[in-house]
Amino acid sequence: MQNELTQSRPYEGYANRTSRLIRRWRDSLWQALTLPMFAFIGIPIAAIFLGLTPETIWRSLQTPQAIQAIRLSALTSFITVSVSVILGTPVAYLLYRKRSRFQHLLDTLIDLPTVLPPAVAGVALLIAFGRATPIGQRLAELGIQLPFSTAAVVMAQTFVAAPLYIKSAALGFASVGCEIRRAAALDGANRWQIFRYIVLPMAWQSLVSGCMLTWSRAMGEFGATIIFAGNLPGRTQTMPLAIYIGLEVDLHTALSLSAILIIFSFTTLLMLKTVLNRHTDDTLVE
Amino acid sequence: MISRKVMGFLTAVVALLLSQCAPQPAARSNSAPQQVELTVFAAGSLTEAFTELGTLFETQHPGVKVTFNFANSSTLLQQISQGAPADVFASAAASFVDKAVAQGLIAPDHVRIFARNRLVVILPKDNPANVQSLSQLTQPGLKLVLGAKEGPMGTYVEEFLNKASASQAFPPDFKEKVYANVVSYESTVKGVVNKVALKEADAGIVFLTDAQSAADKLQILAIPDNLNVAAVYPIAPLKASPNLAMAEKFVQFVLSEEGQTVLARYGFLPPNDD
Numbered sequence: 001m002q003n004e005l006t007q008s009r010p011y012e013g014y015a016n017r018t019s020r021l022i023r024r025w026r027d028s029l030w031q032a033l034t035l036p037m038f039a040f041i042g043i044p045i046a047a048i049f050l051g052l053t054p055e056t057i058w059r060s061l062q063t064p065q066a067i068q069a070i071r072l073s074a075l076t077s078f079i080t081v082s083v084s085v086i087l088g089t090p091v092a093y094l095l096y097r098k099r100s101r102f103q104h105l106l107d108t109l110i111d112l113p114t115v116l117p118p119a120v121a122g123v124a125l126l127i128a129f130g131r132a133t134p135i136g137q138r139l140a141e142l143g144i145q146l147p148f149s150t151a152a153v154v155m156a157q158t159f160v161a162a163p164l165y166i167k168s169a170a171l172g173f174a175s176v177g178c179e180i181r182r183a184a185a186l187d188g189a190n191r192w193q194i195f196r197y198i199v200l201p202m203a204w205q206s207l208v209s210g211c212m213l214t215w216s217r218a219m220g221e222f223g224a225t226i227i228f229a230g231n232l233p234g235r236t237q238t239m240p241l242a243i244y245i246g247l248e249v250d251l252h253t254a255l256s257l258s259a260i261l262i263i264f265s266f267t268t269l270l271m272l273k274t275v276l277n278r279h280t281d282d283t284l285v286e
Numbered sequence: 287m288i289s290r291k292v293m294g295f296l297t298a299v300v301a302l303l304l305s306q307c308a309p310q311p312a313a314r315s316n317s318a319p320q321q322v323e324l325t326v327f328a329a330g331s332l333t334e335a336f337t338e339l340g341t342l343f344e345t346q347h348p349g350v351k352v353t354f355n356f357a358n359s360s361t362l363l364q365q366i367s368q369g370a371p372a373d374v375f376a377s378a379a380a381s382f383v384d385k386a387v388a389q390g391l392i393a394p395d396h397v398r399i400f401a402r403n404r405l406v407v408i409l410p411k412d413n414p415a416n417v418q419s420l421s422q423l424t425q426p427g428l429k430l431v432l433g434a435k436e437g438p439m440g441t442y443v444e445e446f447l448n449k450a451s452a453s454q455a456f457p458p459d460f461k462e463k464v465y466a467n468v469v470s471y472e473s474t475v476k477g478v479v480n481k482v483a484l485k486e487a488d489a490g491i492v493f494l495t496d497a498q499s500a501a502d503k504l505q506i507l508a509i510p511d512n513l514n515v516a517a518v519y520p521i522a523p524l525k526a527s528p529n530l531a532m533a534e535k536f537v538q539f540v541l542s543e544e545g546q547t548v549l550a551r552y553g554f555l556p557p558n559d560d
Binding site for chain 1: 364429431436470473477481484485486487
């Protein structure tokens with residue numbers, strides 16, 4: 001305390017300046033504690049890229065298995081995000097309104113897939129929708145067979161990834177003050193109009209960031225997919241499955257696909273942090 | 287500025303500390319020679335048999351702790367060549383041990399064949415697709431599950447299908463039609479067994495030993511000898527093993543009459559019986 005007072009005086013002696021340097025040196029020491037964690041996470045990520053040249057990546061990606069995997073991952077994760085938005089937005093709205101008597105129960109239920117091991121999700125889906133189960137048999141009568149189909153990949157991804165969108169959207173809805181909604185209601189807006197013209201525009205950033213989180217998670221889904229949907233190139237073999245299986249034959253293809261997933265996830269998350277945050281700052285300035 | 291210099295200095299210190307870490311494990315194992323930990327890398331299909339063998343070996347050699355790493359043979363080879371600390375490698379196919387020999391990880395004269403296995407077709411207990419013969423594997427709409435083409439199972443299944451397609455008893459496009467029925471290439475043989483036992487698939491092709499591990503939920507359709515494959519299981523101590531003598535003892539134990547009795551109980555065939 002006393003030191004700070006001396007330091008703030010306009011006339012600094014040489015001794016003072018030295019002590020300030022020492023103190024700043026001492027104060028920044030804690031930053032060294034961040035090094036192990038940064039190194040621990042950074043080194044493996046860097047190692048993926050170290051053994052790769054752009055040509056190797058390009059050549060590995062020409063293989064039919066890689067092309068099929070990328071196409072399938074893009075398709076299924078896109079459908080997963082769409083399904084999450086369509087079926088998840090009402091859930092998010094319900095959770096945010098906190099009207100339901102089973103509020104905590106429902107909230108926890110939605111949280112559950114994000115903490116469960118994906119293998120549990122896969123087994124659960126298989127036991128619920130598999131061919132030998134009552135639901136599976138009803139579906140089979142309708143001519144629908146879920147296991148080993150692309151639809152099963154989407155189901156596995158949605159089960160694991162949709163909660164991320166729902167939670168993010170619910171937080172976004174909650175950030176809209178109830179005064180604004182009441183004011184709109186006083187002006188004669190009905191419930192749908194309030195949602196469409198007040199809540200949705202104010203919460204869109206949370207919806208978009210929720211979509212991106214769900215998308216990244218869906219792209220990376222492995223455990224539930226390999227158990228529930230199996231592994232067939234072109235139909236259920238997404239990028240993470242191709243990486244896992246490919247590791248046993250062709251390290252380069254596996255590394256190239258890994259590199260693509262890393263670049264994709266990094267860009268998505270970075271975009272979330274920069275673009276969306278900048279927008280928030282702008283709104284605040286206005 | 288200063289803080290950046292400090293960070294640079296500390297980075298160097300941390301790097302130095304990290305580089306010092308490497309030789310320590312060796313020092314640790316030297317300080318406690320009586321407690322030997324033997325790490326055995328074994329193919330997934332050996333899980334039950336080797337777990338029992340490990341327990342038996344431990345009771346006969348006090349102070350020895352046998353730990354296992356069970357996985358696909360090709361995964362194991364990857365891990366070993368990336369420097370995983372293994373003492374013994376037991377593979378489900380000769381090719382993987384051959385590769386390890388080629389990479390200088392195993393001395394060629396230390397490789398022994400300790401068991402053989404054969405392929406069978408497995409069906410769910412109630413056989414929903416009503417498969418009675420091998421030729422029905424091509425029946426349209428049949429849901430067939432196989433091991434990953436990249437693993438040893440994939441190679442063996444392809445060998446069987448090649449032999450069948452070449453024989454008089456099957457049409458020449460047998461192999462293509464069978465592959466067209468595949469709904470999933472599972473990453474492990476256990477995955478194939480589970481998918482069939484859960485009735486998700488109508489049929490699968492696995493080793494006889496894997497089929498026996500879930501015998502109560504499966505029907506087994508034999509593959510005749512002339513179409514079957516010679517799946518041999520080689521075992522060898524690794525050159526880099528710090529417990530080479532103990533590793534060699536474990537190999538001898540697997541080959542011993544006692545070891546062979548255990549393996550036979552799990553459905554493995556003896557190494558040289560024609």
